[in-house]
Amino acid sequence: MEFSIKQSSPEKQRSGCVVIGVYEGGKLSTAAQLLDKAAAHHLSDLIARGDMNGKVGSLLMLHHVANIVAERVLMVGLGKANEFAAKQLLDVLRATLGALQKTACKDAALYLTDLPVKGRDEAWKIMQTVLIAAESGYRCDQLKSKPADASTLRKILLGCAGKPGSTAQAALSQAAAIAHGMKLAKDLGNLPGNICTPTYLADQAKTLAKAHKLKATILEEKDMRKLGMHSLLSVTRGSRQPAKLITLEYHGGNKKQKPVVLVGKGITFDSGGISLKPGAEMDEMKYDMCGAASVLGTMQAIAEMGLKLNVVAVIPSCENMPDGAASKPGDIVKSMSGQTIEILNTDAEGRLILCDALTYVARFEPDTVVDIATLTGACVIALGHVASGLYSNEDKLAKELLDAGDYSYDRAWHMPLWDDYQQLLDSNFADMQNIGGRAGGSITAACFLSRFAKDYRWAHLDIAGTAWKSGKEKGATGRPVPLLTQYLIHRAQTAKQ
Secondary structure, eight states, rough: OOOEEOOGGGGGGOOOOOEEEEEEEEEEHHHHHHHHHHHHHHHHHHHHSSSSOOOOOEEEEEEEETTSSSSEEEEEEOOGGGOOOHHHHHHHHHHHHHHHHOOOOOOOEEEOTTTTTTTTOOHHHHHHHHHHHHTTTOOOOSSSSOOOOOSSOOOEEEEESSSSEEEEHHHHHHHHHHHHHHHHHHHHHHHOHHHHTHHHHHHHHHHHHHHHHEEEEEEEEHHHHHTHHHEEEEHHOOOSSSSSSEEEEESSSOTTSSSSSEEOOOOEOOTTTSSSSTTTGGGGGGGGGGGHHHHHHHHHHHHTOSSSEEEEEEEEEEOOOOOTOOTTTTOOOEESSSSSSSOOTOOHHHHHHHHHHHGGGGGGGOEEEEEEEEOHHHHHHHHHTTTEEEEEEEEEHHHHHHHHHHHTOOOEOOOOOOGGGGGOOSSSSSSSSOOSSSHHHHHHHHHHTTTTTSSSSEEEOOTTTTTTOOOGGOEOOOOTTHHHHHHHHHHHHHHHH
């Protein structure tokens, strides 16, 4: 899908469809007023007759409106003018793009980014329009023998009353890059475990590196063994698929700039191992590599932007399967850090691969490390499917990520990482155990990881509730690519100052 932005008048815009807004009570947006005047008040007449009530997301499609160049006019309800805020605009955009995807329009002109939204700037409105447009056209049916007919909608123009400045154009380019990164993350997440193996992920990383001139390094199991990554290797013991430790390096900043390191959990299928998961919905455990997918998507986005920042991606990847060689509850392994771990539950495997990766990243002398993982069902119970769980050993870093999530509307919630929880990981036989019981399960998982991240600024995003949707709309969401990318954009801007 192609996006552009320009100053134009809606009644003169040649397009398959022009989209304008109507508030409750019949108040027309500025663009709608221009259309209404050109069409001899046809829009006002329809509103007066009750054909458009202006409620949020309500729609009325008009064809061949007199004196209007566009083939169609889509009137979309905005709700009450004094209540129009971020959520209302997002609901309007979803309704609008969903409707356009069902038409035969090849292109459309949206006059919605000019609408005033409380607490949101033009760049935010542009970004959200592009991301929702891309989401509306996303399909994952390439493995079907007869894929569905592709949408005809190919081009979207963001119309505005004034001449768009360089900020608007930059926002449009950045939003398109984020959309491309989200698509990569969703594509990888939606692939089945028999295709998207650790080797496949490694190959995708190498393809990405070649396309964007990144440095890719793939460590094999023998390399990990030499490094002492016995915690990571304990997870892959029951699988026939070899584990991979994938590293991508993006050098957009100066040589002296310490990198931001993104660590993505890459369990390409999680059966739970010997602590076998229930059979219901186990197919969704192909999504246990969505942390890795989001990291790869973020790397694509920032490389496409040419962001002036140094960023390293580290992805520990393997399967967690039951087998005669698989780890057993009660086994004790030594991590790369030298700390020993009693494995009480083999289904708490994400932290076992991440702890070695968190030790490994020290070689990059990072300024900041953020790990992203579909880590705990407990986080889903705590926060549902709206916010990702955020933990950090520095409040300033936590706020930076929270602000990035708020701006991108890919939100997170700051969870406690108090020392009071650490004692729940005490073991009689090793330095720690890999679970702390049912109570506060997401917190104790973060506490476990924090023991391997003491030498740098670190944050952990538990995306178990936000990385994919279940049910009829089953599929990867591409989160938290927007949050991560926005955080890195802000870092790059700060580095310039």
